[in-house]
Every structure is written in structure tokens, then in C-alpha cells.
Amino acid sequence: MKAMNSIFDVAGKTPLLSAEEEVALSKRIEAGDSAARDKMIQANLRLALSVVKKYSKRGVDLEDLFQESVIGLAHAVDRFDWKKGFKFSTYAYWWIQQSVRQYLASNSGPINLPSNTFSKLYKISEFEKEYQKEFGKKPTDAEVAEMFGTTAATLQSLKQSSARTLSLDAPAYRSDDSGRSTLADVIPSGESSVEEKIDNQRLQSRINEVLSTLTEREKTIIKMRFGIEDQEDK
């Protein structure tokens, strides 16, 4: 966190560049002036920070995310063409964002998603937010799938693949400092209890008894209705 604070300090103290200054610096960078390059990067750290802030709640280290954003910024500085007449920030924003998103795609969980999948998931989540704002409810999977030209099943698997994973050894409660109760302790077992097993066995034998009292006609009709006989014939 200390490192982040000093970054905030440096970024806050460096004055922003005017359009003319940007052009002048770009010309110097073109000529191979590395000091001008550093100055350009330093003057735009605030832009990199603003992008990092946008993606800060994705479960990755903030400092690493900032480093990636600076890599994107440096890339933008190297490729910026001042002759086109745009402001540097307009151009750099997309490079920083791309760099940050790519980093998130490969580091936001134990399952590494391809960056195009990650960007699709991002678009889906943005669409869902917008939809909720406009209509006051979440869109259904079918609606989202239609919007993105995919099937509900594909969408479901996309969402599942991006789900966060938790360790079973993680503390079950935030307030539990002792760390005694882990998730493994509190998650109910899928196995049924002895009472349940006995209960089910009793029910099963009762059903079997009743099934044996069915007439041949009743059995035949049930079998035909649910395609049991046909399957056996085959």
C-alpha cells in the first residue's frame, strides 16, 4: 500500500500537459529523447490511475494492475502520432485499458480465460448493468444470449467459468479471527444421514409393494406412456 501511496503522490504532484506541450514532447520522443518519454509517461500517470481505479475490485493486486497500466501507457507514448491532431489521453486511454484487461484476463482467478472471452464477459456485465438501470430488473439469460448472438447454454458456461473460487480452508466467518471454522467445516455434506437412508429404504419397499399390486393393463399403459417397453424391445 505504501508503494501505491507514493505513486498517488508522484501522479498528483506532476502537472498535466497542455496540447502544445504534448506535441513538443512527442516531437522530442520521435527524435529519440528518453527524458521526454519519461516526462510524458509521468505526466499521464493520473490517467493510468483512473483506469486502474475502474478495475480495482476484480480481486487482483492493485500495484500489479498499476504496473500493467503503465506498460500500456508506455506503449501508447511510443505509438502516439502527434500529427493526427488528437489529445494524447484520448489515444492512450485505450492502450491502458487493453493492457489492464489483458492482465485481468490471465490473473483474475485460477482458471485463465482467453482475453476475448474476458472481454465478452465484461461486455455482458456492462449490458446487464445498463438493462437493470433502464428496466429495473436483471435481464434473463435468454435475453442476454439473444443480444450477444449466442445460446443461453453458452452464456451459462461463460458465467460459470468466470466464477470466483474459494479455498475450503478459508475462514468461514470474517469475524472469526481464530481461524478455527473453515468453509469445509460449515458446508453441509451431500451425503444423507442414517435416518434419511432408513426412511428412504422404507419408502422404497412400500413403493415396491404397491407396484406389485398394479394390474397388467396399468403396467402396460405406464410402460407405453413413458417408452419403457419400446426401449427394452430395441
Place this chain on the structure above:
Amino acid sequence: MAMPKGKKFDNGYCSISNIPNAKNYRQISAECKKHGMKIGPSNVRNVLLSAMHKIAKPICEERGMSTREEDVMRIAKNPHFQLSVASLIKEID
């Protein structure tokens, strides 16, 4: 006249299109006729529902659920219940 929409399920009709080799009441009736058992489609449904009712009743008793006629019949008409019974019969056979 066709049955009003939303009422079919209440009268023992449900979709069987996703069950392989399953037959509707009309097909069962035709099949039975072929084998010399004369039975109309409505009667096929009645026989099926009465069989399901026979099975549902002891389950309701066992589970401490209401054994009122209409409650048992509602369970007997439930497609999920019917499918479970069918799979049990398949297992026993």
C-alpha cells in the same frame, strides 16, 4: 372444443415429447387396439392416473402428507412424480 390453455396439466396431460419412445394417450389407445385391448384415449388417461393415484397414496401416508383425495390426485398428475414411478418400474423390470 379444445381445452382452455393452462388447464391441460390439471387434467393429467403433460408434454412427453422429450422422453424417447414415449406415447401420447391416442397412440397408446391405437396400440392397445392392435393387440385386441379396446380402450379409448380418455380411458387410457384414466387408467394411468388411477395407477399413479394407487402409488401416490401410500407415499403420502408414509411422508405424513395430506391424504385428501384431491391432494393425492394432484401428486398423481404431477409429471415429475409420474416419471419417477416410470423409472422405478423400469428398474424393477
